[in-house]
Amino acid sequence: MSNIKALTDALSQCYTGVVHDIMRKEGFRNFTLPKELTALLPDQILCGPVFTIEGCVDETADGHQTLLEWTDLLSKAKAGHIWVSQPHDHTIAHMGELSSETLKSKGVLGCVIDGGIRDTHFLKAQGFQAWRRFHTPRDVVGHWLPTGFDVDIIIGDVLIQPGDFLLGDLDGMVRVPKSHVEDITAKSEEAMNTENKVRTAILSGTDPQEAYLQFGKF
Template structure:
């Protein structure tokens, strides 16, 4: 499959290689690169933050939408959803659109232990989580809108499994690259990953030069005019 012009993503190894490069960057670098490339609308709501301070997440998106459960169908919906989760590849990032269910927790400590056992790359939820004290010790990247103690079992069903969803006001397609840090979450279209990451690395290098010049006493105004970064 040809992706991004001359770029060929061959299996999971290429995704891992890009994620390794992304982990040396910040979401600010990616956002700036997408701005320069006129790739818009790919930064999630600033309300979606890492549950554990300092965590980064990076990997291919596996998508699902949480909905209000239909009475009598809750168990069947969970079984259907869990069967799909068991097929998730190592390193995948589970992305959940939970806008309809802000009053319940869509993720918790037991789910986190399962995700770790499966080798997932992380979880990004447009919704709430719970069990934060116990999740903190697990050091697994979970991004969400905050927490609530209410369990989702019996209250939530799942649909649009591995289909395009709206998460944090951004359309996320299966296979998009999800990258998040303390500043938030960006969604990188796989077709554009090469040019975005290449440019983001250039921007980081420019910022390093600006940082050195600032330490040498140069004026910020002069450097902004010269390099165009801030």
């Protein structure tokens, strides 16, 4: 866990633009989450490894069963990780006040949901970061059941696997494969150092093209 926290801390000091550029340069594709997913707390960075949730609509589901299975998901939540959900549903909320309070108390960093949330004012007051598509007062009761935990999911065109890292800031969110997170983070840090040199050169009056040719970055 200490290594995971160290990686989380290091990646969180980067920003999505530089991580994106490094991953593109390294040949990665389909790692930027859909622009329609936005942060409830725009100025709060969300970064860390993920555990995943998948489910489906079942309008014949018993209300009691839906809540039993939902609370079972909450029980499995992992401290120091991000809850990432592909509910295959754009009708109801897949995060609300009691759930977010539970997750926050367990040490979950935040959530990313390819769907909706509710109790928004409570989540804001809690400071619980939620990336989502929409808000609605409708909940999961009698409508939705989970089908998988810590399974591969797809959001937009991005494959997300358990243990992968996400980084989200004001520009959007990127997925960094767990097998490459150390390398991508190190190269992002190096790129930011180079950008600082370019910035200093520009501010001192260097022509932008000359700065680009000198440092190989812009």
